[in-house]
Amino acid sequence: MAAELDSHAVASDMIDFLNASPTAFHAVDEAKRRLRSAGYHQLSEREPWKLQPGNKYFFTRNHSTIVAFAIGKKYVSGNGFHIIGAHTDSPCLKLKPVTKVVKAGILEVGVQTYGGGLWHTWFDRDLTVAGRVIVQEENAGSVSYSHRLVRIEEPIMRIPTLAIHLDKTVSDGFKFNNETHLIPILATSLKGELNKVSTENGPVESGNQNDGKKANDKTGTSNTKHHLLLLQLLASKLGCEPDDICDFELQACDTQPSTIAGAAKEFIFSGRLDNLCMSFCSLKALIDATSSDSSLEEESGVRMVALFDHEEVGSNSAQGAGSPVMLNAVTRVTNSFSSNPNLLEKAVQLSYLVSADMAHALHPNYMEKHEANHQPKLHGGLVIKTNANQRYATNVVTSFIFREIASKHKLPVQDFVVRNDMGCGSTIGPILASGIGIRTVDVGAPQLSMHSIREICAVDDVKHSYEHFKAFYEEFSHVDGKMVVDI
Incomplete structure (x- = not known):
């Protein structure tokens, strides 16, 4: 014992x-x-x-x-x-340099595959994001940039599978496209962008967006590469404003914690x-x-x-x-x-x-x-x-x-x-x-x-x-x- x-x-x-x-x-x-x-x-x-x-x-x-x-x-x-x-x-899903994707009134987060993952296991999991962020800091009129680690604990994303009723061939093997199907859902446009159906720059389809840097008066941010909601979540964790986030290197993460498991408590599931x-x-x-x-x-x-x-x-x-x-x-x-x-x-x-x-x-x-x-x-x-x-x-x-x-x-x-x-x-x-x-x-x-x-x-x-x-x-x-x- x-x-x-x-x-x-x-x-x-x-x-x-x-x-x-x-x-x-x-x-x-x-x-x-x-x-x-x-x-x-x-x-x-x-x-x-x-x-x-x-x-x-x-x-x-x-x-x-x-x-x-x-x-x-x-x-x-x-x-x-x-x-x-x-x-x-x-192996994981890393966020792309431009993550903002809006399709069918849904806010999605663009990701790229890192390593040789079993990507089908990422569907229908409660996901979040973690990684590092470059934050602009101002002190006595002087600007500096710091590397900060960030992790959002709660599940904020999910990659849903297609219902079997709409894919009768799934029983013969689950096939999907890593670029078009492996995209996490963040929110609906209605709820996610402060009850706005689209941003000031217009609707974004399949990841295309305006490259302009003009600040959005309604959101208070000039960042057009990422959803405001995602930036707000990160800024809240970091204790800064969304516009203080200069760039980030983030990845999708499973929110289920590692644990000792099995009927005899002999395994680690993680x-x-x-x-x-x-x-x-x-x-x-x-x-x-x-x-x-x-x-x-x-x-x-x-x-x-x-x-x-x-x-x-x-x-x-x-x-x-x-x-x-x-x-x-x-x-x-x-x-x-x-x-x-x-x-x-x-x-x-x-x-x-x-x-x-x-x-x-x-x-x-x-x-x-x-x-x-x-x-x-x-x-x-x-x-x-x-x-x-x-x-x-x-x-x-x-x-x-x-x-x-x-x-x-x-x-x-x-x-x-x-x-x-x-x-x-x-x-x-x-x-x-x-x-x-x-x-x-x-x-x-x-x-x-x-x-x-x-x-x-x-x-x-x-x-x-x-x-x-x-x-x-x-x-x-x-x-x-x-x-x-x-x-």
């Missing part, structure tokens, strides 16, 4: 993290809060770094990627980095498990593996977590895993303790990356989709993912190290390879392994409904993942010291 309660304690903590993180921006903000509480000091990439062995630091990029690290008290320049990498983004589950477990593992005064006494390396944005769309951005952000961090730490340029290459070769991204659990209704000898199950522990074509970066050396750590702590481990007659997804693992030259293993907790608006994983696997990651930080130097490769 004690182990079961412990599993639920870790899972409950993750539920809090998930419910605080409707977007990548909010996930990073929550990670910052937790790191500060654990004694981590924030750095700026725009300033010089003054680092000390035994201290703990973090920095953010674009407020959607965060890197945190703790320097061992026995660290010297050229020693390795023990890294867990995950990602903060998930959106964004891919990949906030791995983000949470790696972050908590780093914090707890560096929390005591003695935790870094014997550490000769650097313990690091790197949570990237834009994995779901290929990682090719200034804050994605395809950017130099992680190499920049390794370089700056290494160079902070020595001016010898050759030590960076040594540090990379002594380093090791755990690429942590959720894995496909065996689905009881589609068992034929898994290779017979590689069928990860819920509650079965972290899954080591292997692909001969390097869609995952795992090799025998990197997987052996990870298994040895599990064995020492009596943690379960599973294996996954995709069937030869099916395509294989990928992760940040091959991107970082090839871009930096770092040894990498690809792992992930098993889940069902990946890329749905509501996903499923097991409470026990959250605990297994957290404990495995924590053991990795504490044990890697010892296990790696026994490996004889490339000698």
